[in-house]
Amino acid sequence: MHEKPQSAIIADELTKSFADVRAVDHLSFDVHAGEIFGLVGPDGAGKTTTLRMLAGIMPPNEGTARVADFDVVHDPEKAKRHLSYMPQRFGLYEDLTVDENIRFYADLFGVNRTEREERSTRLLQAAGMREFRRRLAAKLSGGMKQKLGLVCALIHRPRIILLDEPTTGVDPVSRRDFWRILYELVSEGVAILISTAYLDEAERCHRVALLHQGRLLFCDTPNNLKAKLGKSVLSITSSEPRRLRAELESVVGISSLVLTGDGLHVVVDDGASRIPEFEARLKNASIPFNTIQQVTPTIEDLFVNAVGSGAPSHA
Amino acid sequence: MRSAVGRHPMPEHDNSVVIENLVKRFGDFVAVDRINLEVRKGEVFGFLGPNGAGKSTTIRMLCGLLRPTSGRARVAGYDVGREPESVRQNIGYMSQRFSLYNDLKVIENIRLFAGLYSVPASLLKERIEWVLEMANLKGQEHLITATLPGGWKQRLALGCAVLHQPPVIFLDEPTSGVDPISRRQFWDLIHHMAEEGVTVFVTTHYMEEAEYCNRLALISRGAVAALGTPSELKKAMKGELLLVECEPLGEAVEILQSAPDVIDAAVFGRALHLVVPDATAAIPQVKKYLSDHGVTVGLVDKIHPSLEDVFVSLTSTPDSGKEWEA
Numbered sequence: 001m002h003e004k005p006q007s008a009i010i011a012d013e014l015t016k017s018f019a020d021v022r023a024v025d026h027l028s029f030d031v032h033a034g035e036i037f038g039l040v041g042p043d044g045a046g047k048t049t050t051l052r053m054l055a056g057i058m059p060p061n062e063g064t065a066r067v068a069d070f071d072v073v074h075d076p077e078k079a080k081r082h083l084s085y086m087p088q089r090f091g092l093y094e095d096l097t098v099d100e101n102i103r104f105y106a107d108l109f110g111v112n113r114t115e116r117e118e119r120s121t122r123l124l125q126a127a128g129m130r131e132f133r134r135r136l137a138a139k140l141s142g143g144m145k146q147k148l149g150l151v152c153a154l155i156h157r158p159r160i161i162l163l164d165e166p167t168t169g170v171d172p173v174s175r176r177d178f179w180r181i182l183y184e185l186v187s188e189g190v191a192i193l194i195s196t197a198y199l200d201e202a203e204r205c206h207r208v209a210l211l212h213q214g215r216l217l218f219c220d221t222p223n224n225l226k227a228k229l230g231k232s233v234l235s236i237t238s239s240e241p242r243r244l245r246a247e248l249e250s251v252v253g254i255s256s257l258v259l260t261g262d263g264l265h266v267v268v269d270d271g272a273s274r275i276p277e278f279e280a281r282l283k284n285a286s287i288p289f290n291t292i293q294q295v296t297p298t299i300e301d302l303f304v305n306a307v308g309s310g311a312p313s314h315a
Numbered sequence: 316m317r318s319a320v321g322r323h324p325m326p327e328h329d330n331s332v333v334i335e336n337l338v339k340r341f342g343d344f345v346a347v348d349r350i351n352l353e354v355r356k357g358e359v360f361g362f363l364g365p366n367g368a369g370k371s372t373t374i375r376m377l378c379g380l381l382r383p384t385s386g387r388a389r390v391a392g393y394d395v396g397r398e399p400e401s402v403r404q405n406i407g408y409m410s411q412r413f414s415l416y417n418d419l420k421v422i423e424n425i426r427l428f429a430g431l432y433s434v435p436a437s438l439l440k441e442r443i444e445w446v447l448e449m450a451n452l453k454g455q456e457h458l459i460t461a462t463l464p465g466g467w468k469q470r471l472a473l474g475c476a477v478l479h480q481p482p483v484i485f486l487d488e489p490t491s492g493v494d495p496i497s498r499r500q501f502w503d504l505i506h507h508m509a510e511e512g513v514t515v516f517v518t519t520h521y522m523e524e525a526e527y528c529n530r531l532a533l534i535s536r537g538a539v540a541a542l543g544t545p546s547e548l549k550k551a552m553k554g555e556l557l558l559v560e561c562e563p564l565g566e567a568v569e570i571l572q573s574a575p576d577v578i579d580a581a582v583f584g585r586a587l588h589l590v591v592p593d594a595t596a597a598i599p600q601v602k603k604y605l606s607d608h609g610v611t612v613g614l615v616d617k618i619h620p621s622l623e624d625v626f627v628s629l630t631s632t633p634d635s636g637k638e639w640e641a
Contacts, residue, residue: 042494043465141366168491171365171520172626176581183582187565197492200523200623204584212494222584237546242510258499259506261359261528262544290546295619300495300523307496 006033008160008191009054013063016049023049025214026063031191033159036182038205039195040299045211047195048088051164054193055085067160084158088165090149094138098129098148101137102155109156116155123151126181143174150181161185163194167201179204199299210303217306222299229297229305231255232271234278237263238289247285248278256304263289267301331356331483331514332377336386339372346372348537349386354530356482359505359515361525364534365630370518373534374485377516379403391482391514404433407476410487415472417461421452424460424475432479446474449504466497470504483514491521502527522622531622535630545622552625554578555594559587560613561605570608576600579628588618590628 009031016024024046031037039047052058054065056076065072068082092101099120106116124130127147132140137148146166153161167175182192186206194205202208203222210217210225218225238244241259248257248266253274258265268274272294282289332354339347347369354360364370375381377390379399388395391405415424425443434442447453450470460468469490477484486505490498505527509515517528525531526545533541533548541551561567564582571580571589576597578590591597594617605612620628 042497043492044494143366169488169520171368172522172623173365173630176627180582184565187563198521198523199495200521200621206585242506259503260526260545261361261530262546304495304499307494 008033010066014060015062029209033191034189035206036192038202038208040202041211046214051162082159084153085162086153092137099133105152106155111156128177143170161192202299226297229302233297234266234271235295236292333389338385340384357509357512359509359529361528361531362518368534369537407481407484409472409476415460422456428475450474465493486517488519540629548625552620554590556620557589558618559615562611567610
């Protein structure tokens with residue numbers, strides 16, 4: 001179904017240290033045209049530093065980065081011509097309207113008027129912002145500001161897009177609009193590299209690099225990542241999750257027990273086959289529970305399993 | 316860990332937060348439109364809603380920072396309109412983006428907040444010990460706050476917010492950006508406090524955090540759109556959810572949006588999420604409809620909705636684009 005993928009971004013052993021902290025540690029991955037690639041990890045995982053190196057605004061200590069086939073250290077201007085980088089705080093002019101902000105960025109990138117009109121109409125439509133063209137940027141909600149930033153960053157039809165945590169603080173409805181625009185772009189062959197601290201957002205990417213403390217834990221499609229867990233996850237709903245957890249704490253084969261608001265999330269070897277055993281055990285101990293069902297593992301389960309939960313407070 | 320409540324002069328209440336017909340207008344804009352809610356003592360309660368839905372306005376009223384236009388709210392037994400100062404003395408507030416002074420030492424931050432919250436001198440030593448123990452920061456008192464890992468900062472911020480033993484605490488996206496292991500530990504701590512009788516009111520956009528709440532209220536256009544436990548809300552979704560693997564995705568979405576019996580269709584990674592009235596009945600229909608329209612269909616399967624699916628299905632009215640700052 002797919003042609004041989006073409007690499008739009010290649011990170012090869014990228015490394016960056018600040019004083020005695022290695023923010024990015026020999027990181028390698030590549031992003032193809034027509035794909036959304038997620039850099040996923042908590043704060044301090046090295047996401048922003050990686051994007052800055054790829055955008056050519058911060059030189060790596062070691063390793064190389066190529067964007068659109070140009071080395072970002074040796075040919076930064078050529079690389080930047082094909083690239084749009086949206087940092088966490090994108091520079092919108094609060095005292096300009098939505099339209100005026102778009103015009104400003106269009107002029108900056110030398111986009112002509114016809115193209116600007118056609119492009120901005122389509123992007124604003126996809127963002128659900130058509131009625132807001134004359135509103136001051138300062139009067140937009142957080143989600144709208146992020147979407148306007150994206151529209152401005154895309155006005156010159158870049159082939160490669162770097163987005164640094166664009167959905168932080170954005171509500172789920174606006175987040176869906178945002179992703180709809182991204183899917184539309186990749187269908188036109190654009191390559192998108194997006195960072196997020198929200199592991200559930202990884203599920204929307206085509207491929208994901210899971211980062212922890214500057215290092216690559218895994219790089220694969222979300223489905224393959226979940227298969228890597230090699231364990232199953234059971235969800236037990238109960239009005240007394242704490243008692244439930246205490247009861248299961250000593251059970252063999254369980255690698256993690258997480259309290260949720262109305263139950264327990266259990267990571268266990270061969271889960272489905274053990275449901276009857278757990279049911280019997282809970283009935284025996286007279287612990288109330290509603291259902292025990294097998295659920296799909298999350299990227300968070302994989303992350304926790306890989307990083308391990310040892311020495312909790314001195315990570 | 317010792318109890319954070321018990322010595323408090325406040326009388327016992329079953330409900331720590333009681334909201335009755337609460338309304339806030341700004342000019343002719345109704346930001347909060349007759350909200351009614353009761354949050355039980357010791358409950359971890361989640362308050363969710365899109366930007367501009369009236370969430371922050373409600374929280375400001377509950378914290379005694381903004382007077383309601385009409386209706387009433389009682390927090391920890393005090394009326395937010397008439398006794399805002401008593402309300403403020405009886406709550407703790409912590410936000411992800413808030414608040415610790417990064418260039419102060421751990422112990423200096425704790426002392427600062429103890430002063431701000433007027434913790435009596437006779438209790439000071441005991442409360443500082445309590446916070447250090449609760450936040451697992453014993454022996455780290457003299458570290459500069461800026462150098463702490465994210466998860467430690469989070470626990471320190473929580474400790475500072477509860478130094479004065481408030482019966483009700485408000486948390487605003489308390490664990491966004493924190494690594495999953497620290498996040499799990501943080502929520503364990505929250506549930507522990509709740510078990511000891513502290514009421515926890517959480518606002519968040521992140522469904523990963525919402526899953527940790529005992530009950531959730533979904534706010535849309537200033538009103539409560541849904542209320543229940545996370546699993547109840549997942550059952551409350553309008554319709555059922557199908558995962559559809561097909562190619563090309565963009566065309567498939569457009570085709571399906573005009574198909575009979577399709578409530579919603581959205582791209583999700585390399586597949587589609589389709590909301591339909593009846594998943595089992597829809598599977599063969601969707602397969603046929605797509606192949607009739609020239610789309611290559613792979614796996615079509617029923618999946619469990621996530622809280623986010625529910626959120627979007629219940630609140631997807633267009634954003635007014637405004638965030639009302641008081």
